[in-house]
Amino acid sequence: MSLNNIFQFLVPKDKKFFPLFEQAASNLVLLAETLHEAVNAPKTERDEYYRRIEELEALIEEITHKTHLELSRNFITPFDREDIHSLVKAIDNVADYMHGAASRMRLYQVEKITKSIRKLTEINLESCQLILKGIKELRDMKDHKAIKDTCKKINKLESKADSVFDKAVADIFENETDVKNIIKYKEVLSALESASDKCKSVSNVMEQISVKHS
Helix, strand or coil: CCHHHHHHHHCCCCCCHHHHHHHHHHHHHHHHHHHHHHHCCCHHHHHHHHHHHHHHHHHHHHHHHHHHHHHHHCCCCCCCHHHHHHHHHHHHHHHHHHHHHHHHHHHCCCCCCCHHHHHHHHHHHHHHHHHHHHHHHHHHCCCHHHHHHHHHHHHHHHHHHHHHHHHHHHHHHHHCCCHHHHHHHHHHHHHHHHHHHHHHHHHHHHHHHHHHCC
16 A cells, blocks of 8 residues: 555545535536527527626635635645645636636627537536546546546547637638627637636646546
8 A cells, every 4th residue: 555545544534625626616517508508599598697607607716715715724635735726726717718708708799609609618518527527536536547537538628629719710810801700709719718728727637636646
């Protein structure tokens, strides 16, 4: 038995941090679902989805704050303190960019939702579902291959999002003549692509934690 495994055996089962991670990740999935539903809804119904996204983003921010408070109060943590900070901050960043995309669509009054926007929200939803899966796998810290496979899937989705984004931007510059529309769509697409990048950041932190405890 390695020193790491001995330490994990002696440390009491975590009852503070993992519930917070799972709350953050579960709400992240809800946010991603709501955003995907928003871009597939009639324009007259989108405002209600945008309001819900704002509420979920604020809730995830609150969970991030609670996690930082728990870090300051607790000496014993399930893994390195800097990794806890990195994990919850990375999840919060995903929420920020998805919320940013929704805010831009609302503020810029983006009425026509393109296939690329829908595809990126779909990719981000799948990535967020995998983040929740990865967090649950980290709780047990038994099946490191499963964690690695989950992270690999998130990374592949990020590459897919990059391709969708590049093609969408090229199409905008080729086919759109209204400068205002070019700016609007590029801003929304950039926020969605950045959310995908941040999903990969969560994946990197999860994999790093898994490697340290393998």
